[in-house]
Amino acid sequence: MFSWLKKEGEKTESIENVVEGLKRIYKTKLLPLELHYQFHDFHSPQLEEPDFDAKPMILLVGQYSTGKTTFIKYLLERDFPGIRIGPEPTTDRFIAVMFDEKEGMIPGNALVVDPKKQFRPLSKFGNAFLNRFQCSTVNSPVLRGISIVDTPGILSGEKQRVDRGYDFTGVLEWFAERVDRIILLFDAHKLDISDEFRRSIEALRGHDDKIRIVLNKADMIDHQQLMRVYGALMWSLGKVLQTPEVARVYIGSFWDQPLRYDVNRRLFEDEEQDLFRDMQSLPRNAALRKLNDLIKRARLAKVHAYIVSELRKEMPSMFGKDGKKKELIKNLGQVYDRIQREQQISPGDFPDIKKMQETLANHDFTKFHPLKPKLLEVVDHMLATDIARLMDMIPQEDVNIVTEPLIKGKHLTTTNNIYFA
Numbered sequence: 011m012f013s014w015l016k017k018e019g020e021k022t023e024s025i026e027n028v029v030e031g032l033k034r035i036y037k038t039k040l041l042p043l044e045l046h047y048q049f050h051d052f053h054s055p056q057l058e059e060p061d062f063d064a065k066p067m068i069l070l071v072g073q074y075s076t077g078k079t080t081f082i083k084y085l086l087e088r089d090f091p092g093i094r095i096g097p098e099p100t101t102d103r104f105i106a107v108m109f110d111e112k113e114g115m116i117p118g119n120a121l122v123v124d125p126k127k128q129f130r131p132l133s134k135f136g137n138a139f140l141n142r143f144q145c146s147t148v149n150s151p152v153l154r155g156i157s158i159v160d161t162p163g164i165l166s167g168e169k170q171r172v173d174r175g176y177d178f179t180g181v182l183e184w185f186a187e188r189v190d191r192i193i194l195l196f197d198a199h200k201l202d203i204s205d206e207f208r209r210s211i212e213a214l215r216g217h218d219d220k221i222r223i224v225l226n227k228a229d230m231i232d233h234q235q236l237m238r239v240y241g242a243l244m245w246s247l248g249k250v251l252q253t254p255e256v257a258r259v260y261i262g263s264f265w266d267q268p269l270r271y272d273v274n275r276r277l278f279e280d281e282e283q284d285l286f287r288d289m290q291s292l293p294r295n296a297a298l299r300k301l302n303d304l305i306k307r308a309r310l311a312k313v314h315a316y317i318v319s320e321l322r323k324e325m326p327s328m329f330g331k332d333g334k335k336k337e338l339i340k341n342l343g344q345v346y347d348r349i350q351r352e353q354q355i356s357p358g359d360f361p362d363i364k365k366m367q368e369t370l371a372n373h374d375f376t377k378f379h380p381l382k383p384k385l386l387e388v389v390d391h392m393l394a395t396d397i398a399r400l401m402d403m404i405p406q407e408d409v410n411i412v413t414e415p416l417i418k419g420k421h422l423t424t425t426n427n428i429y430f431a
Contacts, residue, residue: 319379
């Protein structure tokens with residue numbers, strides 16, 4: 011489908027310097043704040059070096075038989091170890107498809123102890139998940155610049171959610187925080203959004219800038235039906251995403267078979283070009299995405315510090331601690347409002363109140379630390395000065411790169427392979 015052009019010199023060196031700078035400021039300036047206020051117990055595990063060094067990742071999410079695994083095969087133009095494709099729910103595990111000259115499969119338990127890979131924090135989801143997690147290594151030029159994560163097909167009904175044996179939406183949240191693109195796939199023949207799919211989409215909230223929506227198998231219906239299906243999908247997405255803006259939907263048929271209805275060929279070609287052009291930009295923008303995610307993390311860590319210290323301040327010194335704790339958890343919204351007014355913080359920076367209440371129930375408020383302004387000043391300085399300096403180091407896109415990429419595919423009329431950094 012496409013390959014990666016190695017580009018040597020100043021640009022690559024600059025990006026490496028940005029990543030090294032991110033590692034340094036995280037460890038010296040943000041991590042002390044996170045540790046002091048138990049941030050990792052509430053929100054996200056501590057970042058390790060592989061989190062900064064990792065290639066851009068694409069996460070595929072969708073209901074069963076929407077073509078997630080076939081989409082990966084279409085990108086790679088070949089099979090990968092562990093591939094299973096069928097009309098029934100065939101992919102029953104999370105599969106990280108990554109580059110390696112030696113092809114094979116690495117099981118989940120071995121994967122999470124590998125210090126060179128970024129999956130170590132996934133061990134918290136237990137053996138039930140790790141038995142359903144693997145890495146497929148493939149010697150493909152596509153994977154030199156990105157990694158792709160295939161997910162189990164999402165089913166309907168409460169029974170399937172319980173029977174998985176692990177926190178499916180929790181795993182999705184973990185990946186969503188770390189990937190560069192989240193592709194939601196829909197089948198043109200089944201647009202219903204099941205309960206679990208709705209929960210999965212809700213778990214991706216806060217990462218809207220990473221989400222791309224694909225209406226797959228669009229060649230199986232004629233142009234009149236396609237117009238109606240597109241309208242129905244937009245209506246369904248509006249109810250689930252709950253945003254006033256209309257989501258961008260890419261329409262196509264991402265597999266290597268001839269088109270069934272040829273009338274929309276030009277549309278599919280243009281949509282495919284747009285989607286792959288977006289994916290091409292990921293390696294170039296990887297450092298910028300890591301920097302953006304670190305800024306979001308720093309803002310959340312600051313708000314968390316205010317919340318935890320406020321709860322500690324409200325606790326009595328001697329008697330009635332349990333009763334006060336329950337009262338504070340119940341009235342957490344009032345605590346949010348107070349902090350918002352006093353510190354002039356936007357409501358959008360606060361963590362989800364229900365999740366915060368659930369996590370707080372398992373903590374001893376008396377062990378929380380009071381506010382330590384020095385730690386917050388260091389993070390403020392990091393955001394104002396260090397981050398700005400790193401931003402200046404990120405080079406602008408090279409104008410000499412091909413700006414109108416052509417993707418070589420089975421149903422495309424172009425014959426040019428695309429190479430990009």
